[in-house]
Every structure is written in structure tokens, then in C-alpha cells.
Amino acid sequence: MSSRLKDVAARAGVSVRTVSNVVSGAAPVAVETRRRVQEAIDELGYHPNLAARSLRAGRTGIIGLAIPELHSPYFSELAGLLVDEARRRSWTVLIDQTHGDAEAERRLLTPGGGRVVDGLIISPWALDPAELAAAQPSVPLVLLGERHPNGAADRVAVDNVTAADEATSHLIGLGRRRIAAIGTQPHLRNGTAQLRTEGYLRALDRAGLLHDQDFQRSVRALHRADGARAMDELLDGPASPDAVFAFSDELALGALHTAHQRGLRVPEDIAIVGFDDIEDGRYSNPPLTTVSPDKQQIAERSLQCLADRIYSPANTTPPQEITVPHRLVARSTT
């Protein structure tokens, strides 16, 4: 069934090593020999055994991608870009879903936890910066969207504080004064929500607006259902907001849904800004204003980081902190 170098060698009347040379191009092979070998390869339908190659080379050509949930549009869009970009670099991608479970994230970061992969891109939710900094993964690591002050791994993320500030300022610029924020996540340790809250408050401060604790709504997950619920809470609260900054597009779409259910006009009665620029937001009714991180760049630079470290293991460059550009895309919810 599956043929080996040995079979091809026998058929072509050359040594195993020569066949290997033809296949891998490691050493020069005479034109005529190469032709004969190639013929034998084609006839037998030979394909190299990757397990053996990996064992020899200590590399697998596989990188791991660990994200909380694949079904979430932001992550699936990003995963799609990463998979394409990986293919461009001749890697394939092994996907792990952590579901924001600390144990699952921890397991991946222990030496040998990633197992077959040459490198790992992880978007941590449950682990706090201290634990991340202490991690001793056995392969190069890239952290996505993570605050990670003095970490041991490269990090790729947008400037969350500035982005949140811009989103909030955008609302302020439109004359809104009672601006709520949906998306703080006290139970998670990854810091993203904290940073966005920081930006939100900074914008309020600059405009001289007061902080209203009731206007900061926390959520369990970043799903539409959570956004819808938070919006319900806001509208049932004592002071009703005239604008909402949601920390993800999914939350924003959930909030938009609730607004519609209750007969509120968007943006007239209440304006909404999201974060992530997922495809759904472009076709919602009305289309969603949002902060758009450059996902293509996140994918490219993450893989660049991995490549740098995988291909030169001696590389002891200190961990990089890469900030990817973002822009505010104003659509019709503001």
C-alpha cells in the first residue's frame, strides 16, 4: 500500500539515500538518475512519511492555535486568516478550543503540553499575567490580545486603551452624555476588558463626564445573549443611557437586538459602538459602528514571530510586544 524510500530505491536501482536526495533536494543528483527515481516515485505513488521525518528532524511542520471558541465570529475570522497565512509558510494548523477553561490553557503551556506542534499561538482568557509569565512552554509561543507586562513570550495585540478611548470619544463627539459600557469581565484574568474599561473611563474623564457605576455592565461571555441581557439591565436601570460602547461586536449585536425588541430607535434613541469588526456587523440592521483591528496583520505578525523563533532556536531576542493598527469604522448605529 504505502511505499517507502526503500521500495522506490529498489525499483529505481539506486540507494535509499539517493532517493532521499531526490525527494528532499539535500544533495545534487545526476539528471538521468533523478529521472529514473522520479519515475519510480510516480509509479509507486510514494509520499514521504511525515512521522518519520518529524522524528528525524525534531520538527512537525504543525503549529498549534489555541482559542477560546471557534464558533465566535471574531475567532473564526482570525483563525481563517491564520490558517491561510500558515499554509503560505508551509505549516498546517492544529486547533484547540479552550472554552476559556484555565485548566485547558494551563495544560497547553506546560512543557510537552502542546505535544506535536512546532509553535503555539494562544489567546488566553482564564490565565492571569503572572501565570502566563511563569509558563515554560517547550515551543515558541505567541500570545494574542493579552496584557502581559514582563512576559516570556511574544505578544500581538491592538492598543486596547486607545481604541476604547476612540470609540467612546466618537460617541461623545456625537453629543452623547450618558454612555454605558458593556463587557467588563471580573471573572476573567486576561486583562483585555480592563484595558477597554480604562480607555472608556479616560475618554469620559477628558470630556468631564461622570462615571456611573450602573453604566458599567459586566458579562459572563462575549456572546450576543450576554449583550442582550446587559442591555435589558441597562434599560431597566434608574438612568437610561443614550449610547453604549460594547467590548465586542457580538455584545453590540445582542444589545442592538434588545433595543429593537423594546422599540427603541438606533441610533436616534440610543447609539451603539462595537469592537472587532466581524462580518455580521456589516450587515446588521442598521450596520454596526465598530473598532476594526487589523486581523490580517495579527495573523501575519503572529506567524512571523513564530517563524523567527522556530527557525533560529538560538534566537534569544527578548519577547516582542507588537501593537497592530486599528481604526474606527463609523456605520449607522451612531
Added chain:
Amino acid sequence: MSSRLKDVAARAGVSVRTVSNVVSGAAPVAVETRRRVQEAIDELGYHPNLAARSLRAGRTGIIGLAIPELHSPYFSELAGLLVDEARRRSWTVLIDQTHGDAEAERRLLTPGGGRVVDGLIISPWALDPAELAAAQPSVPLVLLGERHPNGAADRVAVDNVTAADEATSHLIGLGRRRIAAIGTQPHLRNGTAQLRTEGYLRALDRAGLLHDQDFQRSVRALHRADGARAMDELLDGPASPDAVFAFSDELALGALHTAHQRGLRVPEDIAIVGFDDIEDGRYSNPPLTTVSPDKQQIAERSLQCLADRIYSPANTTPPQEITVPHRLVARSTT
């Protein structure tokens, strides 16, 4: 750095084989010996080398998932379920994006094309049934959502004809008479669109409604943009429809978007039914009526098929055609 059985053996003062027995449980080991070995394993942080294991065993513990596009909600939701289900069976999932490219799909199906994987789940777009039937993959194969009359691989799909019939009949039952269909894909060979068209026409026939060629709109991809464009064409056409059956939720959401842009009321002026039951449809304005395939079952049964063939390679059971249940979920666009 990374320790091997040999290192553990040396530290524990036993043979390599004994350590292997402790790790794999292949043969009985005395309690005291096991303790010593385990201690050495913990101290050295030993983890088995999967490449070596695979080489020996001829298995990798990895299955491939080949889908057209990861960013599409239907596929990302399905992929998420498959990844979880695979983990439950101690497999990890290697993801390939074909982008509906015939060459990419073909490569995966040639022997050795899948490479490291023990099995492959593929959702074909570009290849026609004949080519699929002729494929000689080197590992067990499961086809998703594919018409595949006398194929060589297990197949898992919903009953597309019946489902489309039900969706259309639902619209007819609401009194609609000028029902358009968005989503035929003449350039693709995978048959899904043909089956849904068949069901759509069958329902029209049963109700004694005429077929209007202008009401069958073809699209390049199943994205929102395509649905929006098709809806524009419909509304600009000679006879305007009072209902639309879209072959995917994304198309439906695009159509809904256009309807709103043009000031049409949904469902009063025009009703819309989608297909896939993606999360976005539950929170659109208004929430989308749709055909909901049981994705969880698709994931479970696909992996069951793979498991059956991977774990008993001698198994020559003829290919199974598994039909997964679906149901019509009526929300507010109808």
C-alpha cells in the same frame, strides 16, 4: 531539555522498556517500581514524543478537517463542535481551508495528500460526485453535506430536498405565492444547491404554483454580500416576490439587509427563510426563520464513522449514507 524514556529509565534505575510499560500500561509493573518510575517522570517532566510514537504505531492521533472557509459561521460552528467531539475521543484536529478550490480538494484526496492524519472529514465544494467517487484516499474519509450516489466514503448530511420543501411550504402556508429562491450555484459541482432547488420546486408544484426563472437567483458564494446582491436583483426585476427562500442564513441575512435598506418591511412586505441556523440569525432584526440541521449530530456521527474505520482497518462495511435530522425554526421573518 526534553527528556526521553532513556533518561527516565536511567534515573529510576530500570530498563527503558519498563518505563514504556508504566507510561503506556502495555504490561503489568510492580507497585514499587511504578512509583519510582513515576517519580522520575515527574522530576524530569517527561512527555512522550508523539512523532516517535506515530512512527511506531502508524497512527498520529490527528484527524483532518477540510472545509471551504472557516470564517463562515456555519462552518465555524460545525468546526467547533467537531473539535470538541474529537477531543472527547482523544483526537486533535488539523484544519485545512480549501476556499472551494478544486485543486486544494483534489490534493487532499490523493493518497498521501492528507499526510499526517489518521482520517479526514471533508466538505467538498468544487469536486463533482464522479471525481469524489473515484478518489482513493489513503485514510478513512467522511464527506459532509454531499450528494454522492455510489461513493467510496461515508457521508453525513441532512435531507436537503425535504428540508427545502418544508421551508418553501412554510412560506406557501403563510399565503405567499411569489416565492423566490436565492442560492443556486451553477459553477459548483457539489450538488447541495441542486437538491435544495429540487425541494423548492417540489413544494411549488404541490401547491400548483408556477416556476418563474427570474425567481431563481444564482450566487457565487454563500456570503451576505451575495445575498444582498441577489435581493437587489430580485427587487429590480419585473415581478417582485413576496417571499424568499435563501439556501443559507448568510444569504438570508444579506437579503434581509437589502430589504431594510430599501425600506421594505419584513415579514409584512417580504418574508424570508434561511438555512443553517447560525447564531447571527437568532439575533438579527427581526430574528430569522430558518432550517436548523442538527449540527451536534453531524459532528458526532462523522467522528463515529471515522472511528469505526480507523480502529478496524479490516472493516469493509460498504459506505454509509447517514441522514441527520433537521427542523424548521420559525422566528420573525415569516
Added chain:
DNA sequence: ATCGATGCATGCAACGTTGCAATACTCATG
């Protein structure tokens, strides 16, 4: 007391590949 069964531990070989070092051959150069 003998034998077979059982429990535990071990060494050897092999999975398919590639790095390394060695060899054989050709050819230009002094």
C-alpha cells in the same frame, strides 16, 4: 518434588527518514 502458570523485567529489533562521513569518479590545473 515437579510442573505449568503467572507476574514482572529486560534486550533486541524495527518503524521511515536524514545527517554525516566515506567513497568513487570526473575533470581541470600545474
Added chain:
DNA sequence: CATGAGTATTGCAACGTTGCATGCATCGAT
């Protein structure tokens, strides 16, 4: 004609694991 440089090919060993066969005790049954 000897030398060295370059090209083409080869055999051996090793990557880390597990299947198989074997060895040595111990134990219960006859």
C-alpha cells in the same frame, strides 16, 4: 602524470518509541 577540487552516490547510525521473545522469580496445583 600527480594533485586537488568538485560532483555523484553510498552505507551507517540515529531520532524515541513499542512489539516480540525471552528470562527469572514466585506461587499454586498435582
